[in-house]
Amino acid sequence: MKNIFLGASILGTLLLVSCNKDDNANDMNASLNVNYPAAYVVNGEDATISVIRLSTNEVTATIPLMGTASDMIMWPHHISSHEGHLAIGVPGMDFSAGHTGAMEGMTGKLLIVDAMNGMIIENLDLPAMNHNTIYSPDGTEIWVPQMDMDGKVLVYNASTYALTNTITVGMMPAELTFSANGSKAYVANGDDDTVSVIDVATKTVTATVTVGDNPVGAWKGTDGRMYVDNEDGQSISVINATTNAVDQTIDLGFMPGIASHNGVKSELWVSDPMAGKVHYWTWDTAMGMWMHGGVFNTGAGAHAITFTTDGNTAYVTNQTANTVSVVNVVNHTVSKTINVGKKPNGVVIKM
Structure with a gap:
């Protein structure tokens, strides 16, 4: 297993505390109304979200994510959005020095937040830690990679949060992303040095693409390509989304x-x-x-x-x-x- 390390404890003072969608503390966010174009920034150590108003580039609100002592939301990581909902991966450890690393048996969380008022809609425990949580392109499902040696992707119903599919991928999968046309999902398998390509409709792996050393994510391009950042390989693998072939490898000389x-x-x-x-x-x-x-x-x-x-x-x-x-x-x-x-x-x- 590559670069095993443990996350640090959360530090800092939070503005207020919330646990899950049933917690009364969520009512304290009722006055928040983000009805303007904004950037949402996940602060891992603070377990908060900074809301930046795009018209002024100023922080207009801070959304706390911290749970109770028995339900800690530690080290929230990457964030995506769909129709007023924010989906956040909560691996529970610090990835600021690099995305690699995990301990066998560590668990994660699927976190859904209302983008308008900052209230936590869903806080679901996962079997293994996850880099990200992401809505399917049509918004009916939530897909979550599971960072484990026996790599899996969990697919949940976006309305009921019931588990509907489990897809086997490579070892220690990190980020899961979708192609620009929404027909394929891409999972970066860190310990396999591969990317699994999944047919979104059938939930089956249709291709496995060899990339560089320790890939973290295959990031969507609007040009029919996916861009894979290989941390240990210090490179970018450019995947043709039609052929699933690597068309170019960009040598960086630094860890991306x-x-x-x-x-x-x-x-x-x-x-x-x-x-x-x-x-x-x-x-x-x-x-x-x-x-x-x-x-x-x-x-x-x-x-x-x-x-x-x-x-x-x-x-x-x-x-x-x-x-x-x-x-x-x-x-x-x-x-x-x-x-x-x-x-x-x-x-x-x-x-």
């Missing part, structure tokens, strides 16, 4: 935090957490491959990257700096640095 494709600008961004930088590549049509375009500073522990729908602005979480960088995509410069909670990692935008 995440890969994010900006289809509007035809750029591929990769965060460099150890150097606090983001590198970007541009598409060379003549050569049919990605070429390195440049690099710029964001903050210590640069990690997740998300773009606004017009492609002009990016938000980058800096885990060690406890900040979010707002980046002007046109000139690749940081226009503002926003203080958030401790060890921010996942970020998603709701318009």
Whole structure:
């Protein structure tokens, strides 16, 4: 097993405490009303979500996720959204120094939060730890990878939260993502150095793609490609979503935090957490491959990257700096640095 380490204890003072959808403390969020375009940033060490108003790039609210002593929500990680709901993976350990590592028998949580009022809708215990929790493209299901040597993906009904399918994948699966057209799911198997490709309709594995050393996620591109960040391999494997073949391997020279494709600008961004930088590549049509375009500073522990729908602005979480960088995509410069909670990692935008 690669890079085994244990997460640290949660520190910091929370604004208020909530446990699950039946906890009375959830009523304390009733005054929260995020009825504006916002970025939601998961702060792992604080177990909170910072809400950033996009029009002003200011933190307008902090949503607490901490449970009771018997139901701790520790180290929430990556976040996705669907029609007013936020889905969060809760592995229960610190991944800020890299996504690898787990202890056999550790459990995780499936957490669903109302994006408008911050109330916890569902807090479901899982058999094994999970990097992320994500709605299916049509919103009827919730898919959760299980980080275990006997790798599995659990599929839940999004209305009843009943388990409906269990899909066997590779060893120690990390992130699960969907293709741009929603027909395929991709699971990065860290200990297999592979990506499992799942037919969303049939819930069957249709292909297993060999990639680099210790893949963490296959990140969706709007160009018919998936971009796999290989942490130990220090590379990006570019998978053709039609053929399931690796069309290009981009050697980085650093451990990637995440890969994010900006289809509007035809750029591929990769965060460099150890150097606090983001590198970007541009598409060379003549050569049919990605070429390195440049690099710029964001903050210590640069990690997740998300773009606004017009492609002009990016938000980058800096885990060690406890900040979010707002980046002007046109000139690749940081226009503002926003203080958030401790060890921010996942970020998603709701318009």
